[in-house]
Amino acid sequence: MVALRKLVWIEEDRFRGWGCSECTWVFNPSGAPTGKSLDQSMRNFELRRDKEFTSHVCAGSPKSQSTRGEVKQDWEKLYRAAIIEPDRSKVLQRVEVAEAAILERSRSLSSSPANSGKEQEAITRALHILSLLRAKAGD
Numbered sequence: 001m002v003a004l005r006k007l008v009w010i011e012e013d014r015f016r017g018w019g020c021s022e023c024t025w026v027f028n029p030s031g032a033p034t035g036k037s038l039d040q041s042m043r044n045f046e047l048r049r050d051k052e053f054t055s056h057v058c059a060g061s062p063k064s065q066s067t068r069g070e071v072k073q074d075w076e077k078l079y080r081a082a083i084i085e086p087d088r089s090k091v092l093q094r095v096e097v098a099e100a101a102i103l104e105r106s107r108s109l110s111s112s113p114a115n116s117g118k119e120q121e122a123i124t125r126a127l128h129i130l131s132l133l134r135a136k137a138g139d
């Protein structure tokens, strides 16, 4: 059971952030991330998140995707992969792959606008973060 759990990004009305794919655990950072730069703050945030995730004990019965009320889209996986990519030389490539997936998803959303407002918001935010990553990768 432990082997299957993953750290996943959760988008809900009452919660937005990182959580466990197998239980209701979520990462609730106390206080603002610390660090001298954005880069370092992100690092510290990720370290703390990963540490807490690794040490939490999955509680209760496994939840299915549907209890979250949303099916995770592929672009979100690619987007997360870009954010957590530790190898700087690969970041740009991951950003490009994620952006392509997001743009494709965005196109399909615009052809079926029903119930897509929230995801469209997430997409806008994701594209912004990816543009920051892209700028950083180009340093």
Ligand SMILES: [Zn+2]
Residues within 6 Å of the ligand: 005, 020, 021, 022, 023, 024, 025, 056, 057, 058, 059
């Ligand atoms: Zn868990």
